[in-house]
Amino acid sequence: xxxxxxxxxxxxxxxxxxxxxxxxxxxxxxxxxxxxxxxxxxxxxxxxxxxxxxxxxxxxxxxxxxxxxxxxxxxxxxxxxxxxxxxxxxxxxxxxxxxxxxxxxxxxxxxxxxxxxxxxxxxxxxxxxxxxxxxxxxxxxxxxxxxxxxxxxxxxxxxxxxxxxxxxxxxxxxxxxxxxxxxxxxxxxxxxxxxxxxxxxxxxxxxxxxxxxxxxxxxxxxxxxxxxxxxxxxxxxxxxxxxxxxxxxxxxxxxxxxxxxxxxxxxxxxxxxxxxxxxxxxxxxxxxxxxxxxxxxxxxxxxxxxxxxxxxxxxxxxxxxx
Ligand SMILES: Nc1ncnc2c1ncn2[C@@H]1O[C@H](COP(=O)(O)OP(=O)(O)O)[C@@H](O)[C@H]1O
Ligand SMILES: Cc1ncc(C[n+]2csc(CCOP(=O)(O)OP(=O)(O)O)c2C)c(N)n1
Ligand SMILES: [Mg+2]
Ligand SMILES: [Mg+2]
Ligand SMILES: [Mg+2]
Numbered sequence: 001x002x003x004x005x006x007x008x009x010x011x012x013x014x015x016x017x018x019x020x021x022x023x024x025x026x027x028x029x030x031x032x033x034x035x036x037x038x039x040x041x042x043x044x045x046x047x048x049x050x051x052x053x054x055x056x057x058x059x060x061x062x063x064x065x066x067x068x069x070x071x072x073x074x075x076x077x078x079x080x081x082x083x084x085x086x087x088x089x090x091x092x093x094x095x096x097x098x099x100x101x102x103x104x105x106x107x108x109x110x111x112x113x114x115x116x117x118x119x120x121x122x123x124x125x126x127x128x129x130x131x132x133x134x135x136x137x138x139x140x141x142x143x144x145x146x147x148x149x150x151x152x153x154x155x156x157x158x159x160x161x162x163x164x165x166x167x168x169x170x171x172x173x174x175x176x177x178x179x180x181x182x183x184x185x186x187x188x189x190x191x192x193x194x195x196x197x198x199x200x201x202x203x204x205x206x207x208x209x210x211x212x213x214x215x216x217x218x219x220x221x222x223x224x225x226x227x228x229x230x231x232x233x234x235x236x237x238x239x240x241x242x243x244x245x246x247x248x249x250x251x252x253x254x255x256x257x258x259x260x261x262x263x264x265x266x267x268x269x270x271x272x273x274x275x276x277x278x279x280x281x282x283x284x285x286x287x288x289x290x291x292x293x294x295x296x297x298x299x300x301x302x303x304x305x306x307x308x309x310x311x312x313x314x315x316x317x318x319x320x321x322x
Contacts, residue, residue, distance in 0.1 A: 010108060010109045010110065011105060011106050011107065011108060011109060012103060012104075012105055012106070012107045012108075012109055012112055012135075013105030013106065014109075015109050017135055020109065020112060020135055021038075021135060023109070023113060024112070024113055024116040024133075025037075025038040025039065028120060028129070028130070029129075030129040030131065031127055031128060031129050032046075033045055033046040033048075033095055033096065033128070033129075034046075034096060034129045034131050037129060037131050037132075038130070038131060038132045038133070042132065043096065043098070043131035043132045045095055045096040045131055045148060046095065047095070047148075047150065048095075048150050048152070049150060049151055049152060049153050051150075051151055052095075052148055052149070052150070053087055053090050053092040053148065053149035053150065053151060053156065054146065054147070054148050054149070055083055055086040055087060055090075055146070055147055055149075056083065056144065056145065056146040056147075057079075057082050057083050057086065057144070057145060058142055058143065058144040058145075059075065059078065059079045059082070059142070059143045059144070059145075060140065060141075060142050061140045061141040061142070062140065063320075064078075065078065065199075066184075067111070067141070069184050069198075069199065070199040070200070071114065071118075071199075072110075072111045072112075072114035072115040072118060073114045073115070073117060073118035073121070074118060074196075074199040074200045075115055075118065075143060075199075076114070076115040076116060076117065076118025076119040076120075076121075076122070076143070077118040077119070077121060077122040077200045078118075078199065078200045078201065079099070079118075079119060079143040079144075079145045080097055080099075080118075080119045080122035080123055080130075080145055080147070081122050081200060081201050081202070081203055081276065082145075082201065082203075082223065082274075082276060083097065083145045083146070083147035084097075084122070084123075084126060084147055084203065084205055085201070085203035085205070085221040085223070085276035085278070086147065086221055087147050087148075087149035087205075087208070088203065088204070088205045088206075088207065088208025088209070088221065088278060089157070089208055089219050089220050089221040089278055090149065090151070090156045090157055090158075090208070090219070091151065091154055091155075091156060091157035091208050091209055091211060091212025091213075091216065091219065092149035092150055092151045092152070092156070092208065092209065092212075093126070093149060093150055093152065093205075093209055094123075094126050094128045094147055094148065094149045094150075094205075095128055095148045095149055095150050096123075096128050096129055096130075096131045096147070096148045097119070097123045097128055097129070097130050097131065097145060097146070097147050097148070098130070098131060098132045098133055098145070098146045099116070099119050099130055099132075099133040099134075099143070099144070099145050099146075100133055100134040100135070100136075100142075100143070100144040100145075101115065101116070101133065101134070101135050101136075101141070101142070101143055101144075102135075102136045102137070102138035102140075102141065102142040102143075102144075103135075103137070103138060103141045103142075104137065104138065104139060104140070104141075105137060107141070112135075115143065116130070116133075119145070125205075126205055151212075152209065154209075154212050154213070155212075157208075157211065157212045157216050157217075157218065157219040157280070158218060158219075158236070159218055159219075159220055159232055159233050159236035159237065160218060160236040160237050160238075161217040161218040161237060161281070162217050162218040162233055162234070162237035162239050162241070162281040162298045163217065163237070163239065163281075163298060164239055164240075164298050164299055164300045165283075165297075165298060166217055166218075166281040166282060166283060166297070166298040167281065167282045167283075167284065167285055167287075167288070167294050167296075167297060167298075168230065168241055168243065168279065168280075168281055168294070168295055168296040168297055168298060169279070169280055169281070169282060169288050169292040169293055169294050169295060170222075170226070170277050170278070170279050170280075170292070170293055170295050171204045171207040171211070171277060171278045171280075171289075171291045171292045171293070172202075172203060172204040172207065172222075172275060172276065172277030172278055173197065173202070173251075173275045173277055174222065174226055174248070174268075174269045174270075174272065174275055174277050175250070175251075175254050175265060175266075175268035175269035175270075175272045175275070176193070176194050176197035176198075176251070176253075176254065176268075176272075176275050177194075177197045177198045177201060177272060177273065177274035177275045178198075178225075178268040178271070178272020178273065178274070178275075179194040179197070179198075179253075179254050179257045179258070179263075179265065179268050179272070180194040180195045180196070180197045180198025180199070181198045181272075181274070182257070182261055182263055182268070183195055183198075183257060183261070184198060186261065191253060191256070191257065193253055194253060194254070194257055197274075197275060198274065201274060201275050201276045203221065203275075203276035203277070203278070204277070204278060204291065207278050207289065207291055207292065208278055210289040210290075210291075211278065211280045211282075211289060211292065213289075214282065214287050214288070214289045215282065215283060215287050216280040216281065216282055216287075217280075217281045217282065217283060218233050218236070218237055218280060218281045219278060219279070219280035219281075220232055220233050220278075220279055220280075221276045221277070221278055221279075222273060222275060222276060222277045222278070222279055223273050223274065223276060223318075224273040224317035224318040224319070225270070225271035225272055225273045225315075225316055225317020225318060226243070226269065226270050226271065226272075226277075226279065226317070227243065227270050227271055227305050227307070227312055227316035227317060228271065228273070228316040228317025228318065228319075229273075229279060229317065230243065230279055230296075230305045231304065231305050231316055231317075233279070233281065234303055234304055234305055235303055235304075237281075237298075238303055239298050239299070239300070239303060240298070240299040240300065240301035240302060240303060240304060240305075240306065241296060241297070241298055241299065241304075241305045241306070242296050242297055242299050242301075242305075242306045242307075242308070242309060243270070243295055243296040243305065243306070243307050243308070244295060244296050244297075244308060245266060245270075245307060245308055246308075247293070247294060247295040247296065248266070248269050248270070248295055249293075250265045250266055250269055254268060254269070267314060270307065270312065270316075271312075271314065271315060271316055271317045272317075273317055273318045274318075279295075280292070281298055
């Protein structure tokens with residue numbers, strides 16, 4: 001897909017910026033919370049409780065996705081999903097999404113329309129619209145998404161509210177996208193379950209607001225790796241966090257892939273990003289909503305994360321530029 005540029009009439013350059021915008025916006029249905037959709041200088045969306053939650057994340061070809069690993073639809077879905085997970089991690093529900101796409105002129109127009117369709121499809125899963133965007137020329141593809149959300153009258157669940165004695169819990173998958181990355185990186189395309197997890201996450205969006213309602217004291221989505229992201233909670237809250245590996249289930253599929261590739265599947269679970277599970281702290285075990293699993297505790301030791309009481313010797317997760 002990405003390695004054979006289209007020529008002739010149906011490229012981005014041939015259709016032009018405004019033809020492309022018309023193609024991806026005209027006739028797109030919007031939910032009722034979109035008061036004024038794409039086409040003007042800005043969109044107008046309802047902000048039911050008077051506050052707006054906003055987050056943005058960019059995906060870069062070659063860094064976050066490859067068009068020979070993923071379809072444009074999967075890239076679009078992923079770009080929106082990673083942002084919706086950040087909204088959920090605040091305990092909010094999404095209200096709308098705006099998107100920006102940069103690509104070379106010889107990009108087939110179908111790649112762009114499929115990507116935008118993927119974005120709209122992921123947004124539709126949570127009943128929100130893509131209410132605007134931007135499209136510009138660049139040497140490599142970059143997809144950037146901004147998501148807005150609503151707290152429903154609740155306080156935001158921040159990274160800074162954990163205190164010693166809290167239970168650390170997770171909702172969603174861990175290690176699957178990392179296993180998929182390892183498979184794709186070695187040139188394989190199966191097992192499709194882990195490969196698809198890398199291509200596009202399936203974050204537990206509803207678990208964020210549910211955790212907020214249940215009194216979660218802090219929360220984050222796992223984008224870089226469980227230990228790395230719990231590290232952000234620990235640092236913001238000024239606490240220690242201990243993860244108990246006997247509380248973490250390593251799915252049989254991950255065990256199989258680990259054995260086939262000579263990799264430790266527990267390392268994927270502890271440090272693999274991109275599944276966008278939610279990790280949160282709760283005052284007591286009985287506060288955990290359905291689907292949340294206890295995996296550790298907030299402790300009074302020095303600020304940081306330990307695994308079974310010990311420092312983790314390998315990288316805790318993904319960092320750009322290192
Ligand atoms: N260029 C920037 N300007 C202001 N804030 C930024 C910038 N880049 C990142 N941040 C903020 O730093 C925090 C951590 O970023 P990041 O690790 O990307 O979070 P996440 O994993 O949730 O996307 C977020 O609050 C983000 O908004
Ligand atoms: C081609 C390719 N190489 C490597 C990765 C692995 N990878 C890229 S970014 C990333 C971490 C998450 O991305 P980031 O931009 O840090 O998102 P954020 O933490 O801001 O949500 C990982 C594990 C990938 N998805 N695709
Ligand atoms: Mg980010
Ligand atoms: Mg996040
Ligand atoms: Mg990151």
